[in-house]
Amino acid sequence: MLSTITAQDNYAADAATGLPVLQGEGYDLSSGGVILLTKRPIEVQLLPAGKPGRLPAGVSLELLRTDDESYVDAQLEDGRECRILVDAADWPVTVGGVPIEDCFDGMMFAG
Numbered sequence: 001m002l003s004t005i006t007a008q009d010n011y012a013a014d015a016a017t018g019l020p021v022l023q024g025e026g027y028d029l030s031s032g033g034v035i036l037l038t039k040r041p042i043e044v045q046l047l048p049a050g051k052p053g054r055l056p057a058g059v060s061l062e063l064l065r066t067d068d069e070s071y072v073d074a075q076l077e078d079g080r081e082c083r084i085l086v087d088a089a090d091w092p093v094t095v096g097g098v099p100i101e102d103c104f105d106g107m108m109f110a111g
Helices: none
Strands: 008-013 020-028 035-038 042-047 051-055 060-066 071-076 081-085
Touching: 060 081
Parallel strands: none
Antiparallel strands: 008 020, 020 060, 035 060, 042 051, 042 081, 060 071, 071 081
16 A cells, blocks of 8 residues: 555465465565655554554655555564554545655555
8 A cells, every 4th residue: 555565465274164264464565675764754553552653754664564455564663563554545545644655755656
């Protein structure tokens, strides 16, 4: 939601039905190596507790995972993780009501 990137999920077969069952939370983005830089202060949830936090402008974030609907998790420069709540219901995609292009540098989109 903040860049075009390869995502993957891990599934296992349900023993009773043989159908795939998602293992874990969201899509894994950690192999993509996308680093974003905040252009303005961004409200986030600090993980794992989900406590509110605020990142200042100039913070580097490596994208880690997403549900591809409402959030993107990222790792901060100091190793902590945060969740960025994203509204992708309309275009442009926004974070806290602000278009993502005004929030981050380093996003890359195919096409």
